[in-house]
Amino acid sequence: MTAGILSSIHTPADVHALSAQQLRDLCFEIRTTLLDYGRKHGGHIGSNLGVVELTVALHRVFNSPHDRFIFDVSHQSYVHKMLTGRAEAYLDESRFGEVTGFTNPLESEHDSFVLGHTGTSISLACGLAKTRDMQRAATGESAIGNVVAIIGDGSLSSAIAFEGLNNAAEQGGNLIIIVNDNEMSIAEDFGGMYGQLAKLRASDGTAELNLFKAFGLDYRYVEQGNDVDTLVEVLNEVKGIDHPIVVHIHTTKGLGFDDGEESNNGSDGCNQTNPQPHAGKCEANHWQDPEASLGKPLDARKYYGEMAMASLERRFSNEPGLVVISPATPGSNGITRDFRERAGAHYVDTGITEEHAAAFAAGIAKAGGRPVLATSAT
Template sequence: MTAGILGSIHTPADVHALPPQRLRDLCAEIRSTLLEYGRKHGGHIGSNLGVVELTVALHRVFDSPRDRFIFDVSHQSYVHKMLTGRAEAYLDESHFDEVTGFTNPSESDHDSFVLGHTGTSISLACGLAKTRDMQRAATGSSGIGNVIAIIGDGSLSSAIAFEGLNNAAEQGGNLIIIVNDNEMSIAEDFGGMYGQLAKLRASDGTAEPNLFKAFGLDYRYVEQGNDVDVLVDALGRLKDSDHPVVLHIHTTKGLGFSTETMSRNGSDGCSQTNPQPHAGQCEANHWQDPDSSLGKPLDARKYYGQMAMASLERRFAQEPGLVVISPATPGSNGITRDFRERAGAHYVDTGITEEHAAAFAAGIAKAGGRPVLATSATFFQRIYDQLQQELALNHVPATLLIFGAGISGTDNTHSGTFDMTMFANTPGVTCLAPTGGEQMLDMLAWATGPSDHGVVAIRMPGEQILAMERSASMAFDPSERADAHETSVDITGDCPFMRYQIVRPGREVAVMGLGNTMPLAAEVAGRLSDDDGIDATLIDALQYSTMDGELLDVLADGHRVVVTLEDGQLEGGWGEKVTAFYANSTNPKAATVHALNFGASKEFTDRVPLAELDERYGLTVEAVADRIRRVLAR
């Protein structure tokens, strides 16, 4: 990859020094770089293509890092990184992995926060501006200049964004809030607010009511949000403002994503020949895998998500209260556009509003419906209050499908290792961990059935389970598997998954796998048999919300070692509870049991390869087997 102007940009001062007529050339180079980077590396390409001109204009007008930019979610910060000394990480393939997909102060002083969740930029900006104003009042100066929050219209649906707007108007002082309106969220945008934004766009910002003015905020509108010269002028007028101002700009997400690139990447991205796409057109390009194609096998979350949706869809006609809820990220979890269209009123996208989605689900369940709330483990963290109060405390029959859970090589903002400690330690929540597609469908059928139960969290199978099933020559695609499946459990009674399942009986050593670690558990048992002649008992734990005390007591008779494997944080997790069970048991044989727990350390990890993490945590066949051997040798 080569670049002319971009290769010479090392600091924002270099952007300031460019002749005005070269800004458009710089934008064109950046857009080409993004497209090539996305093809080879992957990432959030659509969101960055839409803010090329805005980011160049920001660095042309303001003086980062004294002037602070807070990019909401920060998945659209690639251009900002290019202009702040990190262009090589996008130009040179050998440096592609040197920067994260989000802002990060450890990379640069130009990044104020580590950000990966949505809706928080205005609140963060309020905090920076508040401290700046207090410093100036006390000493006459501050190291912080203008404070600028950049938030997309999709992120604006988050409750905390409205809380931030409310606070900004009351606080006063210099604060610039840029609303990047590209007429969509990650998928389509939903909510009454978007009709008002459309009226503002259609009226060149003059329509009433104006929700920003209703908060008491000054308001400006720019229709040409992808015109760098227009943006430089508009931002220049707002620089050093003495009061909060909202700058509402109209942009095109994925601008420059051509039909050729779309075909090559298997995406329904945006084309410059269609500069104002319909809402949702760039959904697949929001999170673009490198060199993807329409024929590429589905990943686990999409595969099992499609299977789950297909099984629910069969019931829609007979069950008016069965509703699937997604807070803005449906495609990531196999909730396809075709399914959403067929589902009609049985599907609701609440926008990026996880807290509302959880409370909404509680309301549906309280009225007699059966809601299914599906999102990523990392985003479920945002519903902690609603999980305890509206859902668990009210004992409502809501089903939560947890996608992307487990140890992974993702960035530090999207870890999936913390969900089990949150869900399993909340009273009244049944936490299930299927180890196959058929088992997942049975759990889903029970959770959404007529039995009188509270909240059910199903940790959707991950790549380890999908690989295991593929190796067994799965015969069906996800929809066909769901159509062919007949539920084998009683969905009207108590939970049929609370007892741990002995997959293969043995002696001396019991290896217990939970969810995604079941394939590892089977490998460990096989290694002990092949290398040591130990006929280990293999157990599928099925759930992590309570102990199967009866089976654990049985294991104490004839097993010296009980091993627990879990794909999540070890501290506060399931395995430690097994250890505590034996430590506190009144069964005299329990004192002879040595429990070994394997899981993730309590830490944030940032793009560490999964294989390296497994080695670090001892979650490999050899590491587990060696620890077992050392205990048996005592």
């Protein structure tokens, strides 16, 4: 493929030099590149497709690495990598192996951390901002400018994310927390918080109940989270802010997959044993390698997971207290969408809440129920 603008981007300064129209064209090229890369190589393509405009706007407005971006989990950092000297690793098939799927300071000065676990970005950002502010107090300057955490709505259910929000409000000082709300974790979000996020989306950010404001944080809502012009405008307004702010943006996970918007409701029949890269919020978008799975045997974890679920399912009718619990990684443990639908109250996806899931299981066991906790661990 030809990649006119993208292949000319070697540093964020090249993004600063583009015209507004070129910025839009760059987003288009990046989306095409991600789709092509995903088909050939696989990866967290759905998550990255949703943040194309956000990442381009971040690099347009801020000045990395002086300004620091911390991508939560960092599975959505491909666009950031493309804009920080690593575009060829996505454009040139022979170089696909040159970058990892997550941020890594050994790869680039634009990556602050090796990440993988959800929910940590706000705490990491608080730490960077704390030291920046102490350095400024002592010497009047710091090598760190704006600190920006980018966290998904799914990752927001991690306990540590709330610990970070709690710290951020108290700490004060410049800290920008971008909540990338695409209404999906890997599977659907779970929990009472998500009803409140939906109300914020529906009211253009004006709903009275606002969990971010409840923490004492400033708040802004951006409905057009996939519009680069809007994002550039908003980020320019919050750049250099002197206190912590949550910028809640509404985006579409998987934006650009062939099917257009038709499967955005998350119930698009995406079949985990035969995943198709649908548009919008299909779980398959989040798969490491959607196409490689087609027609091939399941990997061992999914295979044994499916066997375990089949044997548990046979017991549901005789064991009313049997509960399968999954903290947000159903597919990788062989918990298919069909199983979830059939299981009803016997299945709970607690969201990205491993600690809660373990304690929840303990409570169920104490009360005489039989919990089965299916979680991912190294």
